[in-house]
Amino acid sequence: MSDDPNVADPASATTILTQQQPYSNHNGGHLVFGPDGYLYIGLGDGGSQGDPHDNGQNLGSLLGKILRVDVSGSSDTYSVPDDNPFISVSGALPEIWAYGLRNPWRFSFDRETGDLWIGDVGGSAWEEINYQPANWPGGANYGWNRVEGMHPTGTGNPPADLILPVAEYSHDYGVSITGGYVYRGQQI
Numbered sequence: 001m002s003d004d005p006n007v008a009d010p011a012s013a014t015t016i017l018t019q020q021q022p023y024s025n026h027n028g029g030h031l032v033f034g035p036d037g038y039l040y041i042g043l044g045d046g047g048s049q050g051d052p053h054d055n056g057q058n059l060g061s062l063l064g065k066i067l068r069v070d071v072s073g074s075s076d077t078y079s080v081p082d083d084n085p086f087i088s089v090s091g092a093l094p095e096i097w098a099y100g101l102r103n104p105w106r107f108s109f110d111r112e113t114g115d116l117w118i119g120d121v122g123g124s125a126w127e128e129i130n131y132q133p134a135n136w137p138g139g140a141n142y143g144w145n146r147v148e149g150m151h152p153t154g155t156g157n158p159p160a161d162l163i164l165p166v167a168e169y170s171h172d173y174g175v176s177i178t179g180g181y182v183y184r185g186q187q188i
Contacts, residue, residue: 014076017069019062023047026103026121030179034068035114035134038081041067041095042118044103050123050155051145056100057159059092064144066104066118068097085139098132100142100159106179110134119179120165123148127177128165 021027026044034040045051045064056064069078086092103121110117114134120142122128126149130142141161145153149168152158169177 016071016076016078017041017067019043021046021063022053028101028103028105030104030106032108034109034116036081037070037072038068039071039078040097040107040116041069042101042104042107043067044105044121045101045144050153051102054145056102056144057141057146059086059089059096059099062093062095064099064101065096066098066101066107067095068138069095083137085137097138098140098142100140100144100146100162101130102144102148105176108179108181110182112182112184115182117179117182118142119177120144121176122168122171123153125149125171126151126168127171127175129167129177129179130163131166 023046025047028042028044030042032040043063043065045055055061068084070081071078073079080087080094084094086096087094101120104118105121107118116132118130120128120130128149132140140163141159143158143162146156146158150164
């Protein structure tokens with residue numbers, strides 16, 4: 001921060017994480033600090049159509065995930081919170097908080113409850129909104145690329161630990177869900 005807490009100091013930028021992208025689309029990229037003070041990072045599945053590299057279901061890849069890291073230290077890197085769900089799982093990357101996402105381009109924490117709402121951009125037919133309650137211990141599998149919204153894609157059996165979206169809409173009504181914030185007002 002600069003002397004003004006509402007203005008960032010551009011000279012202070014530090015790269016803490018990079019990820020190769022196999023294609024030019026579905027790269028995610030949303031960043032938000034959660035109510036727990038950790039940084040949540042949304043990364044798409046790496047692009048193309050149908051997740052050809054199966055990144056969404058691969059716990060050895062950062063793609064198709066929401067990551068959770070601690071950037072509060074004094075170094076130019078991050079640490080992984082001890083309570084991340086895959087920290088002790090062989091073959092899994094410890095940064096992973098949630099997986100099975102196509103492109104969590106926008107997500108936010110409800111300012112009143114701390115619940116996490118994820119707008120996940122669909123494939124050829126369905127857009128979805130995923131939900132994670134504030135007390136969730138992480139590790140949710142939202143099913144991409146085995147399901148799109150609530151619908152099997154034919155790329156394999158839906159995972160046993162699948163968490164279905166709380167809402168979906170078909171491309172008959174619109175495309176590329178962009179997420180947003182929980183709104184409790186009366187004007188909209």
